[in-house]
């Protein structure tokens with residue numbers, strides 16, 4: 113039995129005040145779904161099993177390149193971060209794992225494992241960092257890491273990734289996510305082909321160190337920190353990388369890492385079709401890599417991504433098992449509240465996608481009935497699935513209203529008293 117940080121009495125009291133209304137809402141939605149031939153309990157069973165990982169770097173207040181405004185009670189180290197993640201898990205019951213970033217979260221792996229298992233938390237993908245210089249490292253990454261012109265710098269970056277795998281092995285992680293900031297700011301600064309060849313060669317060395325039951329995720333991003341060219345800039349390059357490396361290499365799609373208006377759901381479909389979709393960093397954006405809360409700007413796009421995922425799940429696509437992770441930066445909200453609601457938004461998009469009448473959709477597609485095809489998606493998207501999500505939380509020991517229960521528990525004020533304010537610190541936006 114794992115420990116709870118928020119008192120069960122607080123959660124039970126808040127749930128008790130909401131339970132009768134929720135039961136009525138669930139029954140009413142169940143009746144309406146039944147008319148559409150959908151069994152609400154079967155949907156709820158799937159939702160109860162849905163999981164998305166919390167990024168360790170997301171529980172601290174983020175920042176921009178202009179400033180960072182620290183919040184109260186920010187985690188001081190990875191052990192505080194694990195406690196914050198435990199709160200998110202307890203109240204949402206949708207986030208059973210934490211994704212670590214090395215060296216930010218470096219600590220004795222056995223101690224880390226112990227701290228997490230106290231709260232029933234596991235570890236998702238390990239994230240390496242060769243986009244900033246660690247204390248006392250020999251070579252700087254100012255001009256790149258895995259694609260750097262200097263062999264010693266590349267070797268150092270490879271070794272760091274191999275170290276992340278070693279730490280992850282103790283923790284029970286099964287994947288390594290690699291995102292690099294390598295690129296150039298001026299035309300002519302870098303030879304595109306030579307830089308990419310150096311990158312591939314370095315990644316092959318990382319891949320060689322990967323255990324058989326692990327996956328290697330490469331994450332593309334169009335621009336930033338490099339503003340003229342980026343080595344792993346889009347899903348096409350990412351697909352080439354995954355194909356070149358081998359069967360354990362997959363593409364990771366961060367929703368914020370594309371040009372505005374790019375059809376991300378179609379990229380997702382392509383990667384599924386060619387068995388190279390590794391997983392996601394969920395977030396939302398308006399202009400660029402904004403790292404805003406999932407579903408806060410364009411919830412329909414999130415739904416359309418899940419429409420592709422559910423289509424693959426239901427059609428039994430071979431080897432289909434994408435990792436779900438959040439990757440966000442919280443500048444003006446309590447990160448725990450943002451992460452709880454973001455996990456719920458991702459879960460909501462999944463639930464809505466489960467409601468799509470796929471037989472009808474296929475038939476409208478075959479008949480070239482564009483209007484009814486798109487209305488079929490809209491019918492699922494318009495369904496308010498809130499009662500399903502809340503009942504799933506209630507059944508699994510979470511809170512009907514996670515933010516209300518969190519505020520009632522006074523957790524932020526409690527940790528603010530225990531954890532002295534941190535002036536600097538990294539936003540850790542990747």
Ligand SMILES: [Mn+2]
Pocket residue numbers: 331366393439542
């Ligand atoms: Mn990311």
